[in-house]
Amino acid sequence: MENLNEVLQLFLSVDNFIAIALGVVIGVTVGSIPGLTATMAVALALPFTFSMQPVAAILLLVGIYKGGMYGGSITAILIRTPGSPASACTLLDGYPMAQQGHAKKALKTALFSSVIADFISNIALIFFAAYLAKIALNFGAPEFFWLICFSLTIIISLASGSMVKGLLAALMGILLSLVGLDSVFGSQRLTFGNYNLMDSISFIPLLIGLFAIPEIIEFYRKKVVPHIKAKASGAGMTLAELKRSLKSIVRGSLIGVIIGAIPGTGATAAAFISYSDARRRSPNKANFGKGEVEGVAAAEAGNNGVAGATLIPLLSLGIPGDVITAIILGAFMVHGLTPGPIMFQENLSLIYALFLGIMFSSLILLVVGNAAIKYFSLIADIPKSILFPIVLMFCVYGAYAVNNATFDIWLMLAFGVVGYLFNRTGIPAAPFLIGFILGPMFEDNLRRSLLISNGDLSVFVRGPITWFFIAITFGSIAFAVFRFFRDRHAKANPLGNESPS
Amino acid sequence: MIFAFTAFLACPRGEAVMSFSDDRAVKRIKDTLDFTTGIVLLVVSLVLALYLVPNYIGEPPILQNPMMSPRWLPNIVSWLMLAFSVLLILQGLLVTNKSENDERKFIKGSLRRFVIMVMALLVYVLFFETLGAILTGILATVLLFLAHPVRTWWVYGFAVAFPVAVTLLFVNVMNVPLPLMPY
Known part of the structure; x- marks a missing residue:
């Protein structure tokens, strides 16, 4: 009872409600502007949360995340430009629907399935995070060491594009995370005598540099493309259509939950698996890809089912599942909190206040999403030539605000150039960021294990939990190798790989 | 090689x-x-x-x-x-990369736009502390508007309004200090 009071006290604050509403509005707005991403918005919003209460700060970022996931589908449906990779699946049926004059129906379908999936995902988060955290209380340093190894391998093996490039990106991230003073011996590591680097590389300039600046550089480097205008027309979704799609939505949500709970898999895989599952089971199978309501519903359900579930490994184990949860992890750290099983023991009220806020955000998404459909043209008609100079201003102010040092602006620009080069060479930025976050955790748990065992390496195989993590780590490596050869085989025989349908 | x-x-x-x-x-x-x-x-x-x-x-x-x-x-x-x-x-x-949607490739635009963008970035890093957030913000935003170029005259009002509003938001509402005025 005392805990419940504390939870309500933490949650029922005007700041929290404003943060959630503002977050969802920012997320949907940014997501529905072609060229801007939810990741960029979360990164840029992080400096604004410095002076906020932890619950409000995290809820603001979660709101942006959820809003951005839905917002991405608006541009996918209306102008064939997915706001996020996961929305590419929504495009398959959403855009043909828009071309047939059913844009509003497609958008409403996307909204309703997003909200339902989001709600289911949040329920899964509430049930499983606490359970997983309880199990994780039995983990010591060696178990966490293997868990981090597993997370690293799975994140890299599932990185989009080339696996070699994903690995290289993660290694570069780990290496940069080690810059600064060594936590055990206090010796300097690759600081080159620069005192700004003694306290390691600042997270926020790195984040903004990696995810916002490359888009700006690219915009001014690319040939100018004409601005596309679009609006949502036609009738909305009928109750009969919602009923018909409900099974696909629930199935897609559950697929999203399962995939989201595994670090590294992400929304794109969930959206495509949910879509192909719905197509396989649907009586309107032939209409998929030509403007099928169920197709939009399944893709969006899979996409949004991931949102709450990615917070399961983050909150219960302290492991970020994707780039946005990695940024949210950074926000926790900025506020002096370390997600993981210990947080469930020491800050349970805070976690449950967060859960309430996350549930509430689904409701806000419904309201804001509806308004976004109505006013989309107002948002999307802002040309990038006006938008990007303002985004750059936010980037610079945000980077400087961390330590009040121009060095951080330089750092942000340097990572901007790195991010731009990554884009040009096809190296994914996500494994770089995950490597940057997991690198110190990896080293810390390795050293702690060695300290508690007096250097005896058998501590790493000390019990069933370590063996379990060793097995799944090597399993994920084996899967990555299998996937590599399967993809090569598919590339070599493109015709032999096509299904009869 | x-x-x-x-x-x-x-x-x-x-x-x-x-x-x-x-x-x-x-x-x-x-x-x-x-x-x-x-x-x-x-x-x-x-x-x-x-x-x-x-x-x-x-x-x-x-x-x-x-x-x-x-x-x-x-x-x-x-x-x-x-x-x-x-x-x-x-x-x-x-291994040949045959992907038609190779995101690594794009058609380059005019060099002038890119050079002006680099200049705007340099304005931020070189003058942020000496000129203050508002003035550097205005200067860099105007430069970037000119780089495109933005031809609607009243849009240049945003180049003044946004740096002022965002700086005040950071300093007064969010309590995040930024250098306000020159020196």
């Missing part, structure tokens, strides 16, 4: 240059961009493993276990980077 690298420099978008004097060397490489990226990363990892890690990471004289050393993980990472760079070079030599 050197021919291929030079050819790549002549054509930074990763397309093989057919008029080059030694075509065969370039043609043998299936993906010039992957190959060059691999070479660059190989050099970086060699510098890291052989020079930076031994010289710029201090190590205590006595260690209970070599894995406790501050150099241990950076060393492992550098050598792994080297190994994967070699793999990337091999990938560039052997």
Whole structure:
């Protein structure tokens, strides 16, 4: 009872409600502007949360995340430009629907399935995070060491594009995370005598540099493309259509939950698996890809089912599942909190206040999403030539605000150039960021294990939990190798790989 | 190899240059961009493993276990980077990237826009503390509007309104300090 009071006290604050509403509005707005991403918005919003209460700060970022996931589908449906990779699946049926004059129906379908999936995902988060955290209380340093190894391998093996490039990106991230003073011996590591680097590389300039600046550089480097205008027309979704799609939505949500709970898999895989599952089971199978309501519903359900579930490994184990949860992890750290099983023991009220806020955000998404459909043209008609100079201003102010040092602006620009080069060479930025976050955790748990065992390496195989993590780590490596050869085989025989349908 | 690298420099978008004097060397490489990226990363990892890690990471004289050393993980990472760079070079030599939606390629725009953008970035980094957030914000935003160029005159009002509003939002509402005025 005392805990419940504390939870309500933490949650029922005007700041929290404003943060959630503002977050969802920012997320949907940014997501529905072609060229801007939810990741960029979360990164840029992080400096604004410095002076906020932890619950409000995290809820603001979660709101942006959820809003951005839905917002991405608006541009996918209306102008064939997915706001996020996961929305590419929504495009398959959403855009043909828009071309047939059913844009509003497609958008409403996307909204309703997003909200339902989001709600289911949040329920899964509430049930499983606490359970997983309880199990994780039995983990010591060696178990966490293997868990981090597993997370690293799975994140890299599932990185989009080339696996070699994903690995290289993660290694570069780990290496940069080690810059600064060594936590055990206090010796300097690759600081080159620069005192700004003694306290390691600042997270926020790195984040903004990696995810916002490359888009700006690219915009001014690319040939100018004409601005596309679009609006949502036609009738909305009928109750009969919602009923018909409900099974696909629930199935897609559950697929999203399962995939989201595994670090590294992400929304794109969930959206495509949910879509192909719905197509396989649907009586309107032939209409998929030509403007099928169920197709939009399944893709969006899979996409949004991931949102709450990615917070399961983050909150219960302290492991970020994707780039946005990695940024949210950074926000926790900025506020002096370390997600993981210990947080469930020491800050349970805070976690449950967060859960309430996350549930509430689904409701806000419904309201804001509806308004976004109505006013989309107002948002999307802002040309990038006006938008990007303002985004750059936010980037610079945000980077400087961390330590009040121009060095951080330089750092942000340097990572901007790195991010731009990554884009040009096809190296994914996500494994770089995950490597940057997991690198110190990896080293810390390795050293702690060695300290508690007096250097005896058998501590790493000390019990069933370590063996379990060793097995799944090597399993994920084996899967990555299998996937590599399967993809090569598919590339070599493109015709032999096509299904009869 | 050197021919291929030079050819790549002549054509930074990763397309093989057919008029080059030694075509065969370039043609043998299936993906010039992957190959060059691999070479660059190989050099970086060699510098890291052989020079930076031994010289710029201090190590205590006595260690209970070599894995406790501050150099241990950076060393492992550098050598792994080297190994994967070699793999990337091999990938560039052997695997063709036939993807039509290759996001690495785009049509370049005018150099003027890009140069003005670089100037705007330099305005931020060089004058942020001396001129203050508002003035540098206005200056850089106007430069970026001119780079495109934005032709609607009243839009330039945003170049003044946004830096003022955002700076005040940071300083007064969010309590995040920013340099307000020159000096």
